Amino acid sequence: MTDRVQAAPARPVFDPELSLGWRTGPLDGLSCLLRCAESVLRAEGFGPLDVARALALPLDLSGARRAPGRFRSGRLQWRNAVDGREHWAELERLVADGTPVVLMPDRFYWPGDEFEGKRHFLDHMVLVIGRAGSRLTALDTDAPAEDGYLRHIEITPEVRRGACRFATVHFDAPGDTAESLRTTLLEPMARWTADDLAALDGFAARWEREGLNGPMARALHVLVLGELQPALFLTSLSVQDTAPAVADASRSAAAAAQRLGMALLGAHRFAGEQAEDSSFYGPVLPAFDSVRTALARLVSTAHAELGLVQDPPGRPDDRLWHRVERMRDWCFADAVAPPTTVTSEGDNR
Numbered sequence: 001m002t003d004r005v006q007a008a009p010a011r012p013v014f015d016p017e018l019s020l021g022w023r024t025g026p027l028d029g030l031s032c033l034l035r036c037a038e039s040v041l042r043a044e045g046f047g048p049l050d051v052a053r054a055l056a057l058p059l060d061l062s063g064a065r066r067a068p069g070r071f072r073s074g075r076l077q078w079r080n081a082v083d084g085r086e087h088w089a090e091l092e093r094l095v096a097d098g099t100p101v102v103l104m105p106d107r108f109y110w111p112g113d114e115f116e117g118k119r120h121f122l123d124h125m126v127l128v129i130g131r132a133g134s135r136l137t138a139l140d141t142d143a144p145a146e147d148g149y150l151r152h153i154e155i156t157p158e159v160r161r162g163a164c165r166f167a168t169v170h171f172d173a174p175g176d177t178a179e180s181l182r183t184t185l186l187e188p189m190a191r192w193t194a195d196d197l198a199a200l201d202g203f204a205a206r207w208e209r210e211g212l213n214g215p216m217a218r219a220l221h222v223l224v225l226g227e228l229q230p231a232l233f234l235t236s237l238s239v240q241d242t243a244p245a246v247a248d249a250s251r252s253a254a255a256a257a258q259r260l261g262m263a264l265l266g267a268h269r270f271a272g273e274q275a276e277d278s279s280f281y282g283p284v285l286p287a288f289d290s291v292r293t294a295l296a297r298l299v300s301t302a303h304a305e306l307g308l309v310q311d312p313p314g315r316p317d318d319r320l321w322h323r324v325e326r327m328r329d330w331c332f333a334d335a336v337a338p339p340t341t342v343t344s345e346g347d348n349r
Helices: 032-043 048-055 088-096 157-162 178-210 214-238 244-271 282-306 319-331
Strands: 074-080 101-104 126-132 135-139 150-154 165-171
Touching: 032 048, 032 101, 032 126, 032 165, 032 214, 048 214, 088 101, 088 126, 178 214, 178 282, 178 319, 214 244, 214 282, 214 319, 244 282
Parallel strands: none
Antiparallel strands: 074 165, 101 126, 101 165, 126 135, 135 150
């Protein structure tokens, strides 16, 4: 991958030819949030390598090691409300001024959504890029490809109500060197992931012992496809020229994470309304084990290439299980949490 700056689109677009990792669909490599951020950065003139490095973060599976919404060369500035009408005027002003807005709608109010009128789920993001009359225009990874992944959303009281979380994108070109990539990306990733192997082991043991029901499995897929796969994929792109062995191991782990995420999505569809039946998710456990193996290999490779001493593995623990529980409560609660209780979960997805 070179960083030749391609002609920037007049406004953000979802384009497989320009997008990082996009092969079979928009969620190859990136999450819906990062696909939105990527399109904003590309419209601002970022080349592909700068996009990858701007969005690359050290993998932090057990959470709480990074500031919410913060990246190595920028940030997402989030606005949170229980009722989107509280800040709808600001969203409209931003869009009118030409500022793209990453919107995480409450799917209970989102028109045409499979959970409209059923569930207050917050696990999907779109990029609002314009308004014409009474309709918003948004890029959406779930929109039809033949329509350019665009949706035109009629502004109704329900849409305003559901616009409870949105963000603007603020980045500088990263200007990374081999040394900055080592100190801000690779070394934290190696240390944190080594420490989190015990949390992965604990999660697998508890899944095997207790089973995994639909709400927990949905939260796990948000973590896997929203954070795990993108962190690994973007790291592999960012250090391909400076640490090729780590890049290869990270790419393999990203592929394993994508397979796990796709398996969880398939189990959701098969389970349907039987959300509490853990038997649907037992067959997915081997895919989780493959991710554990790939991450252990990545840890060993990174420590060897960086000349770090790897500590012996810790005892299995419940840190990852508790993180997934927090994500379940954040994304899939019966009601939207007030801003004072919103945690970092989801801010970097």
